[in-house]
Amino acid sequence: MRRRVIAGNWKMYKTLAETRAFFSAFTPLVANSRHCDIIIAPPFTAISTAAEAAKGTNIAISGQNVSWSKEGAFTGEVSAPMLTEAGCRYVIIGHSERRQLFRETDDNVAKKTLVALDSGLTPIVCLGEMQEDRDAGLAEEVLLRQFTGGPGALTPDEFSRILIAYEPVWAIGTGRTATPEIAATAHRFLRRCAGEQFSVHHASALRILYGGSVKPDNIQGLMAQEELDGALVGGASLDPKSFAAIVNFK
Numbered sequence: 741m742r743r744r745v746i747a748g749n750w751k752m753y754k755t756l757a758e759t760r761a762f763f764s765a766f767t768p769l770v771a772n773s774r775h776c777d778i779i780i781a782p783p784f785t786a787i788s789t790a791a792e793a794a795k796g797t798n799i800a801i802s803g804q805n806v807s808w809s810k811e812g813a814f815t816g817e818v819s820a821p822m823l824t825e826a827g828c829r830y831v832i833i834g835h836s837e838r839r840q841l842f843r844e845t846d847d848n849v850a851k852k853t854l855v856a857l858d859s860g861l862t863p864i865v866c867l868g869e870m871q872e873d874r875d876a877g878l879a880e881e882v883l884l885r886q887f888t889g890g891p892g893a894l895t896p897d898e899f900s901r902i903l904i905a906y907e908p909v910w911a912i913g914t915g916r917t918a919t920p921e922i923a924a925t926a927h928r929f930l931r932r933c934a935g936e937q938f939s940v941h942h943a944s945a946l947r948i949l950y951g952g953s954v955k956p957d958n959i960q961g962l963m964a965q966e967e968l969d970g971a972l973v974g975g976a977s978l979d980p981k982s983f984a985a986i987v988n989f990k
Contacts, residue, residue, distance in 0.1 A: 742947050744776035744963070745903065745970035746987045747864065748977025749804060749832060749951075752783055759786040762980050763793035769984035773798065776970060778987055779830055779864075780977070784818055791827025802830035802864065805838060808851035810859075820859035831856050832972075834866045834890060836909045846889030853890065857898055864903045864972065865891050866951065867930065871910035879908075880929050887930060892937045899938055904930060904948045905972040911952030913974060920965045923950045927967035956985035963989050 754762065759782055770778055781802035782790040791801045807817035823831055833856065834849035849865060856863045867890070869882040883906075891899060906926050908918050918926070927948045935943035950962055951972030962968055977983040 742945070742969045745779065745947055745949055746776050746973065746989075747779035747781065747802065747830070747832075747905075747949065747970070748973045748983050749781045749802075749835070750783060750786075750978060751804070751837070751974065753978055754782060754786055756786055756789045759789045760793060762978075763790065763799075766980035766984055767793070767797050767799065769980060770798065770987050773987050775990050776987065781830070781832055787823070787826040787828060794827075800829045801827050802832060803828045803861070804832050804835070806831045806833065806852050806856055806861075808848060808855055810855060820855045820861055824859050824861060828861060830862045830864055830903075832864045832866065832905075834886075836866060836868055836907050836912055839866075840870075840909065846886055849886075849890040850893045853894065853902065854898070857901055862901060862903065864905050864949070866905045866907050866972070867891075868907035868909050868912075868951075874908070874910065879926070883926065883929060884933060887933045888937075892933065896938050896942060899934070899942055900945065904946065905951045906930060906948055907951040907972065913953070915953055917953040917955075917958055917962075918950070920961045920968070923952075923962060924965040924967040927965075927969075931967070954986060956982055959986045959989040 778799045779802050781804045803823040807819050833852045838844045853863045867886040869879040873882045931943045947969040949970040949972045954971045954973045955976045
């Protein structure tokens with residue numbers, strides 16, 4: 741049985757004071773939540789503060805992005821060793837907003853995944869189609885291309901150390917959520933891609949999260965799907981009570 745993962749992506753929200761206040765309220769609400777791994781991805785400036793607040797708890801910290809280089813003259817970038825030193829255990833790679841707004845390519849996603857793994861981070865690699873792709877019946881074609889150019893380019897050992905997040909772009913920040921059935925179909929397809937590229941064992945061990953307008957009132961329906969191994973939560977992870985309700989979906 742694959743262990744569930746509930747991850748919160750704060751995006752460009754929360755000051756240091758707001759980060760401390762969140763953990764003060766959130767930590768007691770999930771102190772006994774042992775049924776899943778809990779991850780929070782604060783903005784870069786708040787990572788150390790979040791890591792300090794999460795010490796001794798069951799909450800892990802993630803970066804929201806990472807450079808494909810370990811160091812160098814890359815103004816504004818943050819490296820994997822820097823994230824590790826600041827207290828991160830995970831990093832989100834290839835989020836749809838990075839792909840759409842900042843023109844990240846499958847090749848960049850692959851390079852970032854490798855440097856993250858080399859630094860001991862667990863990558864959460866995001867894949868997902870846009871509305872026009874789904875409307876044109878191209879959802880699986882897009883997912884296959886993203887999988888092949890990203891996670892599928894890893895070695896079997898490297899692949900065994902990543903998570904995947906399925907994020908239909910049309911459901912992120914729109915209030916529209918893929919039905920549990922739509923999400924499960926996409927997860928099954930990605931698991932089949934993993935089986936064909938690597939092995940049945942790798943496919944069955946792979947944890948695939950769903951991301952896209954996850955809220956307290958739809959988490960149970962989503963998690964009722966055997967194919968969904970957890971959730972990558974955006975806006976609903978900013979409020980401690982809301983995110984705790986998602987974590988405690990059982």
